[in-house]
Amino acid sequence: MHRNTPKILIISSDTGGGHRSAAKAIADGVQRFWHGESAAVRVIRAVEESHHITEKLVRLYNWLLRHKQGWMKYLYWAVNHIRPETREFFHRRCIVFLRDVFEKWCPHIVVSVHPLTQHIFARILKELDLLGKIPLVTVVTDPCYGFWKGWACDDVSLYLVANEEARQQLIDYGISEEKIKISGLPLHPKFREVSESDAQSARMAYGLDADKFTVFVNAGWIGGGNIPKIFKELVRGELDIQAIFLAGKNEELRLEAERIASTAKFPVKVIGYSDEIEKLMQSANVMISKLGGLTTFEALACRLPIIADITTPPMPQEAGTVKLIESRGAGIMLERTADIVPTIRALANDPARYSALKAATADLAVPNSTELIVREIAALLQAPTRETELTAIAA
Numbered sequence: 096m097h098r099n100t101p102k103i104l105i106i107s108s109d110t111g112g113g114h115r116s117a118a119k120a121i122a123d124g125v126q127r128f129w130h131g132e133s134a135a136v137r138v139i140r141a142v143e144e145s146h147h148i149t150e151k152l153v154r155l156y157n158w159l160l161r162h163k164q165g166w167m168k169y170l171y172w173a174v175n176h177i178r179p180e181t182r183e184f185f186h187r188r189c190i191v192f193l194r195d196v197f198e199k200w201c202p203h204i205v206v207s208v209h210p211l212t213q214h215i216f217a218r219i220l221k222e223l224d225l226l227g228k229i230p231l232v233t234v235v236t237d238p239c240y241g242f243w244k245g246w247a248c249d250d251v252s253l254y255l256v257a258n259e260e261a262r263q264q265l266i267d268y269g270i271s272e273e274k275i276k277i278s279g280l281p282l283h284p285k286f287r288e289v290s291e292s293d294a295q296s297a298r299m300a301y302g303l304d305a306d307k308f309t310v311f312v313n314a315g316w317i318g319g320g321n322i323p324k325i326f327k328e329l330v331r332g333e334l335d336i337q338a339i340f341l342a343g344k345n346e347e348l349r350l351e352a353e354r355i356a357s358t359a360k361f362p363v364k365v366i367g368y369s370d371e372i373e374k375l376m377q378s379a380n381v382m383i384s385k386l387g388g389l390t391t392f393e394a395l396a397c398r399l400p401i402i403a404d405i406t407t408p409p410m411p412q413e414a415g416t417v418k419l420i421e422s423r424g425a426g427i428m429l430e431r432t433a434d435i436v437p438t439i440r441a442l443a444n445d446p447a448r449y450s451a452l453k454a455a456t457a458d459l460a461v462p463n464s465t466e467l468i469v470r471e472i473a474a475l476l477q478a479p480t481r482e483t484e485l486t487a488i489a490a
Contacts, residue, residue, distance in 0.1 A: 101134040101476050104202035106212040108142035110156045112316025112343075113389035117208040117236045120281040121472075124465040127284065129473065137200060141212045145189035152179075161319030161345065164385070165407040171243070172411075180211040180245045186218060194219050203476055207233045208281070210245030217250035226250060230475040234281055234468060238388045239415025240264045253475065255468055257392070257461070260415060278471060279464025280389060285373045286396040297378035301364045303337050308443040310338040311379035311399075313390065316368075318345025320385055321406050325435050326352065329383075330359035332436035336443055337362040339375055344368050373397065380449070381442060383435070385409065386416040386426075395460045400452035401426035402438060425455040 103125060107118040122136040143150040159166050179185050197205075197219055205220075207213040213233050220226040230252040237243065238257035247268035254270060255278040256262050262275050289297075295305035303309065312329065314322040318341075326340055340356065340363060342349035349367040356363035369375065376382060376397040384390060385404045394401055401420060405428050409417050420426040427438060442449050461467075 101204070102200065102202045103134055103136045103204050103206060103472065104197070104200060105136060105138040105206045105208060106141040106216060107138060107207075108140050108153060108209045108211065110142070110153055110209070111160055111387060113236055113387050114209045115316070116283070116389045116393070117234060117281045120283040120465050121206060121208070121234065121468060123283055124281070124469045125472070128466045128469040134473075137202070139196060141189075141193060141215075142209065145192040146185075148188060149185065157317050160315075161317050164320040164410075167410045168408065175244045178244065180214045186215055189215055190219065194222070197223075202229070204230045204232060204472060206472060207231070207251075208236055210237075210243040213248045213251055214245070217248055221250070227252070232472060232475065234278075235261055235265070236280060236388050237261065237412045238280060238392065239413075239419055241415045242412045244268060253471065255471055257388075260419075276471060278467040279461025280392045281465050281468050282389070282393055282396050283373070284465060286376070286393040287373075288396075288398040289377045294377055297374050298337075300374070301339060301366075301378060303339070303362060303364060303378070307362075308336045309379045310336055310439060311375050311382040312338055312340045313375075313382055313384040314341055314343050314345070314348060315385065315387065315390065316343045318343030318348045321404050321432070322383065322385065323348060323352070325383060325404060325406070325429065325432050327355055328432045329435050329439065330355055330361075330363065332360070332439065334361055334436065334439055334443070336439060337364075339364045339366065339379065341369060341372075341375060342367050381439070381452075383429070386413050386420060388413065388416060391416055391420065392460065395425065395456045398453055398456045398460075400442075400449070400456060402435070403428050405430055406432055419459070423455050423459055425452060425459055427452070 105118045105121060107114045109115050118138045122138055125134050125136050143153040205216050217231055220229055232253045233251045235246050235256045238261055240260045242264060247265060247270050254265055254275040257280045262277055265275055266272055298309055299305050312326045340352045342352050352365045356365050376394055376399050379399060381400050381402055382394050383402045403426050405417060421428050
């Protein structure tokens, strides 16, 4: 690597799959959209890699997401009141590892895509007398009002948010307006609308009928929540459709889904973990899912209407997304598991209603959002290279 190559450190965590997807979208976006000289990108899972206590907390979060989705509101309340991202207890235990990563790699810019990571990196920059010299950028991956307080950190140089709602939430949390820009969410460019011919090819690649109405049942990266119950109800229906079930990183769920699928009255393809979620979305006519921030907007970018799981109250940071999708007519809110079969039947048999849902998705997608984010990051690196500070760190 050339000594003047810009180095970007992206700090994230695998609490669910959204932050991981955001980090990857930005990293890949840098390689695709960076103009001029090349840039080097490193992504770290800052929460779980820094200490065994925080690693256990990430495991707890994902366990609740998979098994006890209804309890997530209590965790949200606790985290917003305790504010672990600001506590000395956690800083003392995590800062040694994270400072070592920073000093060894000497990034020119730090980009956070997780609400628990920017506070401790702001502290590291202060201790090294680099705050204001090395930009600290936060890309907020929660798209609507009501997200985690941890996103708000006075020492962040620039905030990039999905929309006006997210901007207003940061302002209400005390962040200066001039630090916030609306960019859309960091979505990988592969999430895009495809032609009907491409959609047919994608269905056939999964061994399905090219022309049949296709339902994508998405249990998420972690694989769980209420979606398995909805899937179980779906396969009991007398429906002229076909379905794809994604179990995520839950092998037990994949095996259970295959057993359930064997009793279905229509074709069902069961998939475990996949790095090609965009192909699943592009092959489908509708997606059944909880309304996670990144997943929701990835689907919208593919012009894929959503049947949103609200059979238990949505997590507080996702409640705003529920309202947004419902108010714009880009999805259907599923309040009872028993309603899934009549809901799918109505969509499959009513082309006009389905077309209206699909048309509404276009109004919610932000074109070229990742390119906008990369341009904002690049603009912060247009200042003279900070070789003095970086050499000092390395020494």
